[in-house]
Amino acid sequence: MLQLPDIFDAQNYARVRSALPEAQTMPHWCYTSPEWHRREIDAIFRPAWHFVGLASMLPSRGSFLTAETLGQPVLLVRSDQGIRAFRNSCRHRGSILLEEAQGTCGGIRCQYHSWVYSLEGKLLRAPGTEESSTFDPERHALTDVRWAELEGLLFVTLDENAPPVDQYFGDFAERVARPYRIAEMACVHRRSYHLASNWKLYVEVDMETLHTKHIHRGSIGEQPVVSPPTSGEWITVFHESDHTPALAPGERHLGFPATPGISGAANRGTHFSVLAPGFFLVTAPDCMWWIQKYPETPTRTRVDVGYCFPRASLDRPDYAEVSARYIRRWDQVVREDDWITEFQQRGLPGSTPGCYTPEEHVVHRLDNWILDRVLGAAGDRTPSAQGVPG
Known part of the structure; x- marks a missing residue:
């Protein structure tokens, strides 16, 4: 060697x-x-900030993009509140939520156990937890990812200390x-x-x-x-x-x-x-x-x-x-x-x-x-x- x-x-x-x-x-x-x-x-x-797509690829409510950044699955979706970015991972057992690189959805459903999230990342339905008196849906919302748009280019970063994207570039x-x-x-x-x-x-x-x-x-x-x-x-x-x-x-x-x-x-x-x-x-x-x-x-x-x-x-x-x-x-x-x-x-x-x-x-x-x-x-x-x- x-x-x-x-x-x-x-x-x-x-x-x-x-x-x-x-x-x-x-x-x-x-x-x-x-x-x-x-x-x-x-x-x-x-x-660093990492490119994931164009803002024009998210033209309407429910439009989404998926990417992988440093081994982390990422999901960007347009909701009624604008673009949101999350880890593309269910808060139950960690399964991938959306698999296609690009598409449209009315909500976000995990294929494993059918946990359902809104386009804003709120947990709406969690089969198996109905009888639990301690389960808190708010604590199981999707995990936010830091994102930014620069003149139509969409970027994400996994570093909360990264400078703003316009300063970085x-x-x-x-x-x-x-x-x-x-x-x-x-x-x-x-x-x-x-x-x-x-x-x-x-x-x-x-x-x-x-x-x-x-x-x-x-x-x-x-x-x-x-x-x-x-x-x-x-x-x-x-x-x-x-x-x-x-x-x-x-x-x-x-x-x-x-x-x-x-x-x-x-x-x-x-x-x-x-x-x-x-x-x-x-x-x-x-x-x-x-x-x-x-x-x-x-x-x-x-x-x-x-x-x-x-x-x-x-x-x-x-x-x-x-x-x-x-x-x-x-x-x-x-x-x-x-x-x-x-x-x-x-x-x-x-x-x-x-x-x-x-x-x-x-x-x-x-x-x-x-x-x-x-x-x-x-x-x-x-x-x-x-x-x-x-």
Whole structure:
């Protein structure tokens, strides 16, 4: 069995901390070690806000979404009082309450023993307790989960001490969400699956353009970007172009018009953003898509993908024909990134560190952001107090 050094000794990461082009990539154990994985969960994921869906996916009373965050089942539902978030777990014996990823219900019933809850989480019926003089239904209401909406994006956190979501993500709403009118987006396709790779590999491939002309030569091709500074727990690159990047190179003149009301940089190109730790969101002038990553083990990641258009595009008579071009291209690119991250994971155990090329400078910044949090204040530089380094 391979003997590892003290993987939390900051000296082992001195070369990762170096400036480009002298820097080396993170050691292999950062992508394979159970101990490192556990520290990431505690230091990065537990204090974070995690994306679960769009507010537009909860359009009316009884609409619900389910998700799993850090192994905890979560349920969001629209009641007469607005959106509520609960643990998706019966207060009797802990069974899952709603299993579908998305749907509509008139109330919430546990399949195990038919305990029934209102959309506000109040226990309405509890078979088996009728003869009890001590049973208190109010003490068995559904357990609330902290949630927030940011310009149409819904997030949950399991950390009661996490800062408000708009503070956590800093200037993201001002710089991206409002100009691209995210709140006007409707999700038209969503799917979840698992990959045999570390979550960081997928986040890293999201934020570098070196691979696009190799892995995506037929679906994206060359895609030059700039990386503007940000504040808060997010980072972005911007691709300026008159044509949408959401279609294959030969079809970019066959897309939808721009989203009504977009402004500023949204009129000139596309932002590729990571809302830390694992929510990759692409906002283009004509559409939006996401690839969310949830680490389950050091070498297993659950991926949630969503494709979105502004509501105005859904009403067009040519919607089916045009949207099919987008979905075909999105599926192809996702498959290509899925493949290369699993392929990379297979080669990592026992490998020696590599280098960062100039086109991977954002990966270098992200990796150092991870080190700041996993290693804490130890080491040769002060952890970032301003979120992902801009």
